[in-house]
Amino acid sequence: MSNFYVEFIQKRRAGGSGQHNHNTIAALLDQKYRSSKALKDHEIAHIMIALLMAGQHTSSAAGSWALLHLANREDDEALYQEQVKHFGDNGEPGKFRPLAYKDLRDLPVLDSVIKETLRVHPPIHSIMRAVRDDIPIPPTLAAPNSKSEGTYIVPKGHVVLASPLFVQMDPAIWKNANKWEPSRWNDPEGVAMMVLKEYTDEGSEKIDFGFGAVSKGTDSPYQPFGAGRHRYIGEQFAYLQLGTILSTLIRKMEFKIPTVVPEHNYHTMITMPKTPRDVHYRRCQFD
Ligand code: HEM
CATH class of the missing domain: 1.10.630.10 (Cytochrome P450)
Incomplete structure (x- = not known):
């Protein structure tokens, strides 16, 4: 599927595949990341x-x-x-x-x-999220019924699932x-x-x-x-x-x-x- 789209995008960049400007691929071709790099x-x-x-x-x-x-x-x-x-x-x-x-x-x-x-x-x-920085979870949230007073840390690099x-x-x-x-x-x-x-x-x-x-x-x-x-x-x-x-x-x-x-x-x-x-x-x- 990835190749299918990539070929299509390349044709679009080269001016083929019809010149429809009002669609999602055309819009994405014009987008930039905050760093100003193109997609x-x-x-x-x-x-x-x-x-x-x-x-x-x-x-x-x-x-x-x-x-x-x-x-x-x-x-x-x-x-x-x-x-x-x-x-x-x-x-x-x-x-x-x-x-x-x-x-x-x-x-x-x-x-x-x-x-x-x-x-x-x-x-x-x-729903999953990659943890980009250590996240401290206060004991009241991590284990509300526990007597432990320590803060629980979700370590950077882990994946959390909700x-x-x-x-x-x-x-x-x-x-x-x-x-x-x-x-x-x-x-x-x-x-x-x-x-x-x-x-x-x-x-x-x-x-x-x-x-x-x-x-x-x-x-x-x-x-x-x-x-x-x-x-x-x-x-x-x-x-x-x-x-x-x-x-x-x-x-x-x-x-x-x-x-x-x-x-x-x-x-x-x-x-x-x-x-x-x-x-x-x-x-x-x-x-
Ligand atoms: C009953 C219908 C739908 C449900 C229950 C649903 C559910 C969800 C959920 C749970 C997420 C969040 C995923 C996450 O946090 O990682 C999400 C994101 C998204 N949904 Fe839907 N969705 C529905 C319909 C649609 C439709 C019809 C479209 C497009 C036409 C769509 C496009 C998207 C996109 C692009 C995102 C990603 C947003 C992002 O990552 O910032 N969804 N959807």
Whole structure:
């Protein structure tokens, strides 16, 4: 894959491959590091691979998990009725207004289905960081229940791993943690709302990494998009994309699964459902 991109980039530099200036490779060719060095071809290639992985498998995995759960329960009816309420065209069965960006922002059932899917099945289960300098961790954080008074050091050169999946399924935090329960996101007094505030601009500490102030989100036990410097900046885009896909499908089809919701396959980079993962569908019939 790396070679494929490098060859493509080299053709682009040489003026081949068509001269499209408004795309990601063209933009990366113009970028410089802070040291004013330009990006090397293989670096652009690897950024493109990361983009492809980050943008494609995450949303498709999340969409698949949402469909499997909807097909397993009755929530698809609530989702359908929400579409009828907001987009139904003069009450005529099966007729809907086209989706518009502004409409997708105010659909609590759809929103809760996406949030809960990302809680139980965060596409990225582990996030790793190379430690560039020794990091002292005060005893209160490293081992809150220990009597030891020493500061713990995470040594330079080590790799630390944080798992959104682990905290998002922690029974000490979440009621019925293992259960896919979208309605938890509509309870104003519930834990879900509280941790969401810690994750979003509303309640989280802000930090500016050089591209405008963003919420840090590191304290929240809900982190499907990561936290800190590399937190995914297109969160709104992911919601828009998943919302559009689910709304379109739910308007046209009814779903059932022949078995149960599959287990996670942790052997893939992005957490996929294990096979069999069939969903049966039937086109909605309207007279
Ligand atoms: C449901 C959908 C998605 C989820 C759950 C998700 C999750 C994440 C997470 C957890 C990170 C942080 C990784 C880290 O800290 O090391 C991340 C970063 C990133 N995501 Fe996504 N993502 C989604 C969709 C997308 C899409 C659609 C794109 C592109 C079109 C994308 C592009 C990226 C990129 C480029 C980064 C790296 C940012 C950086 O390293 O500074 N993601 N994403």
